Amino acid sequence: MLDGLPVDGVTRALVGQKLGEIELNLRGLGGRPPDGGELGHTAATDNLKEIEELMGRNLRVASRLLDNILKEEGLGTAQRLACLHLKLEVAMATGPLQDGLAAANQAYHLATSEPDIPAKALFQACLDAGNVHRTLGLLEEARQYYSQAQDVATHMDPEDKDAGVLAEIHRGILLLASGQLGTAIQDVFTPLLGQEMGLYNRGVLLQHLGNTYRSAADWGPAKDHLRESVAIATQMGDEVQAASRYGDLGNVYRSEGRTAEALLEQEKQYSFALKRGDLSSLCTACFNKGFTFYSMKPAPDYQQALVYLSLQLLLARRLGDPGLQGKALNCLGKVYTGMQQPDRAVELFKQTIQLAQSTGNLAGEGMAYGNLGTAYRDLGQYEDAIVNHQKYLENADSREDVGGVAIMQRELALDYLFKKDYDMAETSIRDAVVTLERIRNKLGPEDSSRIAHNEKNQVDAYNILQHILVLQGNSQHALVMAEKGRGRALADLMSAKVKQTAEQQPPEISSIEDIANLAAEVQTTIVFYSVVIEQHPYNVSERWVYCWVVNPEGHGEVGFTKTQLNMEEGQLERGDLDEGYYNTLLRSMRSLSLEESAQSHDSDKETSDSDDTSDEEDDPERVLALKVKPPPSSQQTREHRWETQLQADYDILIKPIEEFLPTSAGGEAAAKITVIPHSFLFSVPFCALVDGEGVYLVRKYAISIAPSIQVLQLSHQLLQAHRRSRPQASVLAVGNPVPDPSHRLPPLKEAGREAEMVYRGLGEGGVCLTGMEATRDGVRERMPHHAVLHFAAHASHTDYHIQASNASRATGNYSMPGYIVLSKSHEDCGGVLTAEEIRSLDLSAHMVVLSCCNTGLGTVTGDGVLGMYRSFLAAGAANVVVTLWRIPDRKTRRLMKHFYSSYKTSGDAAQAMRDAMLCMLGNRRTAA
Numbered sequence: 001m002l003d004g005l006p007v008d009g010v011t012r013a014l015v016g017q018k019l020g021e022i023e024l025n026l027r028g029l030g031g032r033p034p035d036g037g038e039l040g041h042t043a044a045t046d047n048l049k050e051i052e053e054l055m056g057r058n059l060r061v062a063s064r065l066l067d068n069i070l071k072e073e074g075l076g077t078a079q080r081l082a083c084l085h086l087k088l089e090v091a092m093a094t095g096p097l098q099d100g101l102a103a104a105n106q107a108y109h110l111a112t113s114e115p116d117i118p119a120k121a122l123f124q125a126c127l128d129a130g131n132v133h134r135t136l137g138l139l140e141e142a143r144q145y146y147s148q149a150q151d152v153a154t155h156m157d158p159e160d161k162d163a164g165v166l167a168e169i170h171r172g173i174l175l176l177a178s179g180q181l182g183t184a185i186q187d188v189f190t191p192l193l194g195q196e197m198g199l200y201n202r203g204v205l206l207q208h209l210g211n212t213y214r215s216a217a218d219w220g221p222a223k224d225h226l227r228e229s230v231a232i233a234t235q236m237g238d239e240v241q242a243a244s245r246y247g248d249l250g251n252v253y254r255s256e257g258r259t260a261e262a263l264l265e266q267e268k269q270y271s272f273a274l275k276r277g278d279l280s281s282l283c284t285a286c287f288n289k290g291f292t293f294y295s296m297k298p299a300p301d302y303q304q305a306l307v308y309l310s311l312q313l314l315l316a317r318r319l320g321d322p323g324l325q326g327k328a329l330n331c332l333g334k335v336y337t338g339m340q341q342p343d344r345a346v347e348l349f350k351q352t353i354q355l356a357q358s359t360g361n362l363a364g365e366g367m368a369y370g371n372l373g374t375a376y377r378d379l380g381q382y383e384d385a386i387v388n389h390q391k392y393l394e395n396a397d398s399r400e401d402v403g404g405v406a407i408m409q410r411e412l413a414l415d416y417l418f419k420k421d422y423d424m425a426e427t428s429i430r431d432a433v434v435t436l437e438r439i440r441n442k443l444g445p446e447d448s449s450r451i452a453h454n455e456k457n458q459v460d461a462y463n464i465l466q467h468i469l470v471l472q473g474n475s476q477h478a479l480v481m482a483e484k485g486r487g488r489a490l491a492d493l494m495s496a497k498v499k500q501t502a503e504q505q506p507p508e509i510s511s512i513e514d515i516a517n518l519a520a521e522v523q524t525t526i527v528f529y530s531v532v533i534e535q536h537p538y539n540v541s542e543r544w545v546y547c548w549v550v551n552p553e554g555h556g557e558v559g560f561t562k563t564q565l566n567m568e569e570g571q572l573e574r575g576d577l578d579e580g581y582y583n584t585l586l587r588s589m590r591s592l593s594l595e596e597s598a599q600s601h602d603s604d605k606e607t608s609d610s611d612d613t614s615d616e617e618d619d620p621e622r623v624l625a626l627k628v629k630p631p632p633s634s635q636q637t638r639e640h641r642w643e644t645q646l647q648a649d650y651d652i653l654i655k656p657i658e659e660f661l662p663t664s665a666g667g668e669a670a671a672k673i674t675v676i677p678h679s680f681l682f683s684v685p686f687c688a689l690v691d692g693e694g695v696y697l698v699r700k701y702a703i704s705i706a707p708s709i710q711v712l713q714l715s716h717q718l719l720q721a722h723r724r725s726r727p728q729a730s731v732l733a734v735g736n737p738v739p740d741p742s743h744r745l746p747p748l749k750e751a752g753r754e755a756e757m758v759y760r761g762l763g764e765g766g767v768c769l770t771g772m773e774a775t776r777d778g779v780r781e782r783m784p785h786h787a788v789l790h791f792a793a794h795a796s797h798t799d800y801h802i803q804a805s806n807a808s809r810a811t812g813n814y815s816m817p818g819y820i821v822l823s824k825s826h827e828d829c830g831g832v833l834t835a836e837e838i839r840s841l842d843l844s845a846h847m848v849v850l851s852c853c854n855t856g857l858g859t860v861t862g863d864g865v866l867g868m869y870r871s872f873l874a875a876g877a878a879n880v881v882v883t884l885w886r887i888p889d890r891k892t893r894r895l896m897k898h899f900y901s902s903y904k905t906s907g908d909a910a911q912a913m914r915d916a917m918l919c920m921l922g923n924r925r926t927a928a
Contacts, residue, residue, distance in 0.1 A: 002015060002016055002019075002314075005310050005313065005314070006310075006332060006344070006347075006348060007306050007310050007332075011303065011306045011307060011310060012310075014303075014307045015307055015310045015311055015314070018307060018311050019311060019314065022274065022282070025274055025275075025277070026060065026277055029058050029059070029060045029061065029276075029277045030060045030061070047065075047069060048069070048079070048082055048083060048086065051065050051066060051069075051086060052086060055086065055089065055090065055240075055276075056239055056240055056276065057275075057276055058276060058277065059090055059093055059094050059276055059277040059278055060094070060277050062086070062090055063087070063090045063091075063094060066083055066086055066087045066090065067087075069083050070083055070084070070087065077110065077114050077117065078117075078118065078121060080110065081107055081110060081111060081117075081121045081124070081125060082121075084103050084104075084106055084107035084110070085107060085124055085125075085128060087099075087103045088100045088103040088104050088107070088128050088132065091103055092131075092132070092135065092280060093277075093278045093279065093280045093281065094277060094278070094279050094280070095279055095280065095318055095319035095320060095321075096318070096319060096320040097132070097135060097136060097319055097320045097321055098320055100132050100135075101132050101133075101136065103128075104125075104128045104129045104131075104132040104133075105129070107124075107125045107128060107129075108125045108126065108128075108129045108145075110125070111125035111126075112125070119152055119155060119156045119157075119160070120156065120160060120163070122152050123149055123152045123153055123156065123163050123167075126145050126146070126148045126149035126152060127145070127146070127149045127166070127167065127170060129145040130142045130143075130144075130145035130146040130149060130170060130174070131170070133145060134173070134174060134177055135321065135323065136321075136322065136359070137322050137323060137358065137359020137360055137361065138359075139174065139177060139178055139359075139360045142174055142177075143174060146167065146170050146171055146174055149163075149167045149170070150164070150167040150168070150171070153166075153167045162197055162198045162200075162201050165192065165195060165197045165201050165205075166201055166204070168188060168192060169188070169189075169192065169201065169204055169205050169208065171188055172184045172187075172188030172189050172192075172208065172212075173208055175187075175188065176208070176211075176212060176215075177360070177361070178360065178362060179361075179362030179363050179366075179395075179398075179399045180399065181212060181215055181216055181363075181399045181400045181401055182216075182399070182400035184212055185209070185212055185213070185216065185400075189205065189208065189209040189212060190209075192205055193205070193209070199232050199235065199236055200236065200238075202229075202232060203229045203232035203233055203236070203238075203241060203245075204229075204241075206225040206226070206228050206229035206232070207225070207226065207229040207241075207244070207245050207248060209221075209225050210222045210223070210224075210225035210226035210229060210248060210249075210252070211226075211248055211251075213225065214248075214251060214252045214255055215363075215401060215403070216400060216401065216402055216403070217255070217401075217402040217403030217406070217439045217442075218402075218439075218442045219252055219255060219256050219439075219442070219443055219444070219449060219453070220442055220443050220444025220445075220446075220449070221442070221444075222252045223249065223252050223444065223446075223449075224444070226245055226248050226249040226252060227249065229241075229245045230242055230245045230246060230249065233245060239272060240272075240276075240278075243268060243269045243272035243273065243281065244269065244281060244284075246265045246266070246268040246269050247265065247266050247268070247269030247270075247281075247284060247285055247288050249265045250262040250263070250264070250265030250266040250269070250288060250292070251266075251288055251291075253265065253452075254288075254291065254292045254295055255403070255456075256443070256449050256452040256453050256456065257295075257297060257452035257453060257455050257456025257457070257814075258448060258449070258452040258813070258814060259292050259295055259296050259297075259813075260813035261813070262288075262292045263289065263292055266285055266288040266289050266292060267289070269281060269284070269285040269288065270282065270285035270286070270289060273285055279315055279318065279319055280319055280321070280324075282315060283312050283315035283316050283319060283321070283324050284312075284324070286308045286309070286311045286312035286315065287308070287309065287312045287324065287327055287328060287331065289304075289308045290304070290305045290306075290307070290308030290309035290311075290312060290331060291305070291309075291331055293305040293308065294309075294331065294334060294335050294338065295456070297455055297456055300335075300338055302335055302338060302339050305331075305335050306332070306335055309328050309331050309332050309335065310328075310332070312324065312327070312328045313325060313328035313329065313332070316328055322355055322358065322359050323359060323361060323364070325355060326352050326355035326356050326359070326361060326364050326368075327364065329348050329349075329351050329352045329355065330348070330349065330352040330364065330367060330368050330371060332348050333345040333346075333348035333349045333352065333368075333371055333372075333375070334371055336348065337371065337374055337375050337378065340378065340539050342375040342376075342378035342379050343379070345371070345375040345378075346372060346375045346376070346379075349368050349369075349371050349372040349375060350372070352364065352368040352371075353365055353368045353369065353372070356368060362395065362399065363395075363399060363401070365395070366391070366392045366395030366396055366399070366401075366404065367392065367404070369388045369389075369391040369392045369395065370388065370389055370391075370392030370393075370396075370404070370407065370408055370411065372388045373385045373386070373387070373388030373389035373391075373392065373411060373415075374389075374411055376388060377411075377414065377415055377418065378538070378539060380537060380538065382415055382418055382419045385411075385415045386412065386415045386416075389408050389411045389412050389415060390408075390412070392404060392408050393405060393408035393409070393412070396408060402435060402438060402439060403439065405435055406432050406435040406436050406439065406457065406461075409428050409429070409431040409432035409435060410428075410429065410432040410460065410461055410464065412424075412428040413425045413426075413428035413429035413432060413464055413468070414464065414535060416428060417464070417467075417468060417535070418536070418537045422468055422471055422472055425464075425468050426465070426468050426469070426472070429461060429464050429465045429468060430465065432461045433458075433461050433462065433465060433481075433484075436453075436457050436458050436461055439453065439457070440453055440454075440458070440488075447489050447492075447493065447814075447816065447874075448814040448815055448816075450488065450489035450492065450863075451489045451814040451861055451862075451863045451866070452814045454485070454488060454489065454861070454862050454863060455814070455861055455862060458485055458862070459485060459862045461485075462481055462482065462484065462485030463485075463532055463533055464535070465478075465481050466478045466481055466482050466530060466532050466546065467532055467533075467534050467535070469481065470532075470546065470562065475546075475548070475558070475560040476512050476558050476560075477512075478546070479512065479515070479528060479548045479558060479560075480509075480510065480511060480512060480515075482528065482530045482546070482548075483509055483515070483528070483708060483709050483710065484510075485862055486676070486678070486707060486708035486709075486710070486862055486863070486864075487706075487707040487708030487710055487711045487862075487863050487864050488708075488710075488862075488863060489863045490707060490708075490711055490863050490864055490870060490873060490874065491708065491710045491711055491714060493839075493873075493874040494506075494711060494714040494715070494718070494873060494874065494876075495714060497714075497718060497842075497874075497875075497876040498714055498717050498718060498721070500842070500876075501718060501721045501722070501725070501844065501876060504717075506713070506714055506717060507713070508710070509709050509710045509713060512550075512556055512558060513556060515550050515558075515709055516550055516554060516555070516556045516558075518709065518712065518713050518716075519550045519551065519552045519554070520552045520553070521716070522552070522672075522674070522712065522716050523552050523672060524552060524672040524673065524674045524704075525549060525550065525551050525552060525661060525662055525671065525672065525673045525674070526548075526549070526550040526674050526676065526709060526712070527547065527548075527549055527657065527661075527673055527674070527675045527676065528547065528548045528549075528550070528676040528709065529545060529546070529547050529653070529675070529676060529677055529678045529681050530545070530546040530547075530678050531543060531544075531545055531546075531565075531678050531679040531680070531681065532544050532545075532546050532562075542564060543564070543565040543566060544562045544563065544564050544565065545562065545563045545565060545652065545653065545681075546560070546561075546562050547560070547561050547562070547563070547653070547656065547657050548560050549657050549660035549661065551660070551662065559657060559659070559660030561656040561657055563652055563653075563656050565652070643690060646685075646688055646689055646690045647689075647690045647691075647692070649684055649689050650689040650690055650691050650692075650697070653681070653684065653686075653689065654689055654691070654697060655691075661673070661701075662701075664699075664700035664701065669911075670700065670701050670702045670911070670914060671700075671701055671702070672701065672702045672703075672704070672910060672911070673701045673702070673703050673704075674703075674704050674705070674706055674712055675703060675704070675705050675706075676705075676706055676707070676708060676709060676712075677705065677707075679860060680860065682705075682860050682864070682865050683860075686703050686705070687703050687913075687914075687917060696921070698914055698917050698918070699918065699921075701914075702908070702910045702911045702913075702914040703910060703914070704879075704909070704910040707863065707864025707865070708864070711864070711873070715873070715878050715879060716878075718876060718877075718878040719846060719878035719879065722787065722844045722845065722846050722876075722878055723846065725844055726786075726787045726844050726846075728765055728787065729762050729763075729787045729788050729846065729903075729904070729907070730762070730765040730766045730785075730786045730787050730788070731758060731759060731762040731766035731767075731786055731787070731788040731789075731790060732766065732767050732769070732779070732782050732783060732785075732786040732788070732789050732790070733755040733756070733758040733759040733766065733767070733768045733769070733790045733792075734755055734769050734770070734774045734779055734789075734790065734791045734792065734793060734822070735748070735751045735752040735753070735754055735755025735756065735768070735769075735770045735774070735790075735791075735792040735793065736748045736749065736750075736751040736752030736755070736770050736771060736774070736792065736793065737769075737770075737771070737772075737774035737775075737793050737794075737821065737822040737823040737831070738771055738772050738774075738823045738824075739794060739821045739822075739823070739831060740824055740830055740831050742830075743794070743821055743831075745794050745821060748792065748793065748794070750892075750893050751792035751793060751851070751893075752770040752771060752792075753893060754792045754851065754892065754893035754896055755768055755769070755770050755790065755792050756768055756770065757893060757896065757897060757900075758790045758792075758849075758896060758900055761897070761900040761901065761904065762788060762900060762904060763904075766786065766788075767782055767786070769782075771823070772823050773823070774793070774822050774823050775822060775823045775824065775825040775829075775831070776822045776823070776824065776825045776829055776830075776831050776832065776833050777825035777826075777829070778825065779822055779833065780833060780837065780841070783838075783841055783843060783845075784841055784842050784843055784844065785844075786845065787844065787845055787846045787847075788845060788846060788847050788848075788849070789843075789845050789847075789848045789849070789872075789877070790848075790849045790851065790896075791820055791848075791849070791850050791851060791852055792851040792852070792892070792893075792896075793820055793821060793822065793852055794820075794821040794852065795818070795819065795820045795821065795850065795852035795868060796818060796819055796821075797817060797818045797858045797867040797868055798817055798818070813859070814859070814861065814866060815836075815866075816835045816836050816839055816866060816870060816871055816874075817835060817858060817859070817866060817867065818834070818835040818858065818867050818868035818871065819832045819833060819834045819835060819868075820832070820833045820850075820852065820868075835867075835868055835870070835871035836871070838871040838872060838875055839870075839871040839874045839875050840875070841875045841876075842875065842876055843872065843875040843876040843877045844876060845872070845876070845877040845878065846878055846879065846907075847877070847878065847879045847880070847881065847903075847909050848869075848872045848877045848879070848880045848881070849880075849881040849896070849899075850868060850869065850872075850880065850881065850882050850883065851881075851883075851892055851896060852868075852883065858870075867882075868882065869882045879909045881909060881913065894920075895916050895917075895920060896916075898915065898916035898919040898920065899912050899913060899915075899916040900912070901915075902915035902916060
């Protein structure tokens, strides 16, 4: 059986191992019922009730018992029909499907040939026959049986009115199988929502309507309906239906790009199916999990995808289910396309098309044509690619499959790009952007869904569009398009705060003029980066840093450069500029400062036992935002490597745009620069970049960071509104809370002093909470009432709750992570203030300073960094000061003294941080 799998030996062995686990479980289920007893010699109806209950736990034993009852002589017609109905359900779950077809045909013949058959029994026989024929791809026969079931329902007693509803639901299911997505939604499912019906039918309706909305890329309603259907199944105690709906809900999460959550839901379906011996549901769960592993961003798990999809193919063959076989072959082909094995993929897609055509699966046929087109493109056969992609585009459009339309528009853009037909490429990718925006508008209010959709679907479209526009010499419009793909979900959250606080509709950044006007209004030079993957034929790609510079006095003129990454030999010697490179940089810079406080290695904020607070006796410093600490003489080799990396960064990121940057006066009032990073560039310590003469960038400019230009504008609007409503800089200073002992965190003695120093520095009207007074509830209650929030405490940028092992492997977790550790408010309080809780507040803070470790870290997305700072911006704060790594306790207090001294005068966080950095650099013991 394994020899026929289209996979390599390693994957085949892994599949065999999984299959062995399934077989072992099935053998265990093949014994006696769980309670150890067989059915007694009671009435057949009583026995059937017991068997129906047993089917939720052990399908193998239930099947054997049903066979025994069906052999009994003298079994009444009604009992036999009821028994055949259960036999069909078991056969459809355990296979082969032909056994289910035989049971359905026998029941239908009995129900239509015997006199005085109850209408309810005849209805069930017709419905069962329709279900089996639909599953086998015999759609015309299924239509006839469903039609007969509807006729029977119209003549049933009023008390059986749910039969008519159930018949109509199955008419909608058949429309879906025929590829008529819009008709199913508009003519069947949506009208049914307004009708009265029993809980079971409502659950079935909501499940199928949710799945239909997922197919239409309308993921907001899809989640709502599926969650309600799960709740109904749970209320009814129906574990079988609940497990199936968990899997469907996971599929919506996968479509959105939330693969971590998808795996959690799909695992529920897989585990329950395995427990009861339900091979059909197990087959479906294998497909769901395999497709999710394939869909992970940025790196699919092809090995796990091949394992689960191969397992699905084996189980589908065992069941005799052509539809599930086709899904497996199609997705296996997608995996091989991703693994750059297009020849292998082409053969699998051709098999899929044949299966889909033989079973009338219009949707499956269209998808296979689309995937075949992509494989042809990888082979350099662009005309064949366009023909097949166009087939799927027309197929998806006719079925109102909006998601399929967007995918094909993107694929056609790549076809034309590789053909060097740039006009058609631009037209196609613009169409994709518009379609994806339609999908986004129907996602619903969930922040994680908007981020996930952007990461999974929109990021790549905007990447391709930037590439095409730059190829055509239209770099200015490329900047506008790059901005449209940034920080959208965060901007949505902040826009709501602007409407609430400033009582005005925030304008949207939609043109070069908008960007230039903002730069002039804020009086900052905007430096916008985009890490673009330029795709070329035969799976060749190049990474470039595109950079635009917009000056406040530039009158709409925009400087543009592009620098290729990892190509020049000299650049490679300086270190690859990517995630791994910056991880090395961070490790290097951390190690330089950690040696100073090795005794506090268990702390997430470095501590010092020294009570000395004199500036004159500073050791070599590690500053909060600059993160520069000159190493002792014994670390000269490491110092050289570190400085070389910072100079390499400068050469790649700053040197190409020097001609567009404002002239540096080098004085106290430096020109302002707002950097809009992208991808791994969020980890770059821009202030610490060093030019060829050894001058730090912070000596030339006051530098701030924003995830997008729109977010910069919203932050500016919020700051103006907060200054009007709360003109005095009253501070809430929190320092050295006492963590719950379970956290095993050391005290931060200097953090308490830091909070007191900040409180005294900003004058009266504030609050200072330290030690046991810095309780979770007390801090949270006071946060909305102060203009400056300062936290000197333990914190983390990760989730407070640990994810399940399977989900932790996924990349699609877009929750808002992070927390601050405070003192307990009461005995049952853990003392943890999470990012999600912060996000729910209404803040009017001009500035938040997170003088904690790692508060600038998190998952990097097109929406920016998903970390602690994001929760404060979403709650209404205008500016946030964060750190990228561990910071020394006493040294941070020193930096904060300089920072707040400047901030009290200027009210400008970026300028104040520059002043503080220059003070640290100017000290004879801290100059770098």
